[in-house]
């Protein structure tokens with residue numbers, strides 16, 4: 001079932017058009033990879049889904065993004081709630097300069113609901129386990145998250161997102177700043193998380209996209225060129241531009 005639908009979406013930075021009439025549907029409990037050369041609009045598009053571009057001055061957006069049937073740019077949309085439901089993970093791990101425990105509970109403490117210490121302990125454990133970093137950190141939850149390796153920091157950031165129980169996780173090149181071993185661990189973890197979450201991931205790593213995503217969208221110069229099941233995109237692309245990119249002829 002489609003959980004997010006973008007209809008005729010245009011985005012301008014001032015005069016410059018960065019997205020052109022994007023029509024795409026994302027499906028529940030799947031990983032969708034967004035691929036394409038640098039500057040083609042992948043990150044911009046990802047940010048339109050949880051309205052992160054609203055924070056950039058001079059941005060104009062036309063068209064519609066529906067999330068669970070609701071227009072996210074409509075006047076009744078609660079943007080704080082939207083960002084809770086669509087968690088985001090960035091390229092550079094960005095833990096806050098406090099303990100691992102406080103990083104994971106950060107989003108919960110921003111909510112109105114209050115939790116007992118036992119409830120928080122349980123959410124911390126569950127989230128760190130789901131992010132495959134519990135064994136690494138269980139004995140040092142009160143240590144600074146900044147003392148961890150880059151790969152561990154990224155997994156703690158993913159645990160922080162999971163703790164607030166989003167429906168969708170937006171990932172902007174989540175492994176590109178990491179070594180191959182850490183990157184592989186995160187890839188496996190994302191694959192496992194698919195049981196419970198819908199994920200949309202920008203990646204430059206073609207083998208990664210082909211290993212873990214169900215569908216792949218190829219962007220070029222602000223246009224969505226081709227969108228299909230990942231196998232089709234990689235084995236039998238319909239558009240010459242997609243084929244040229246996949247085979248490394250440009251980008």
Ligand SMILES: Nc1ncnc2c1ncn2[C@@H]1O[C@H](COP(=O)(O)OP(=O)(O)OP(=O)(O)O)[C@@H](O)[C@H]1O
Pocket residue numbers: 013018036037038039040041042043044045056
């Ligand atoms: N804040 C901004 N202000 C003005 N222009 C921007 C801004 N952010 C991005 N752009 C421009 O919009 C276009 C799309 O950029 P975007 O970062 O979305 O591409 P991308 O495909 O994610 O690139 P990369 O793979 O290098 O991250 C580029 O031409 C970029 O220069």
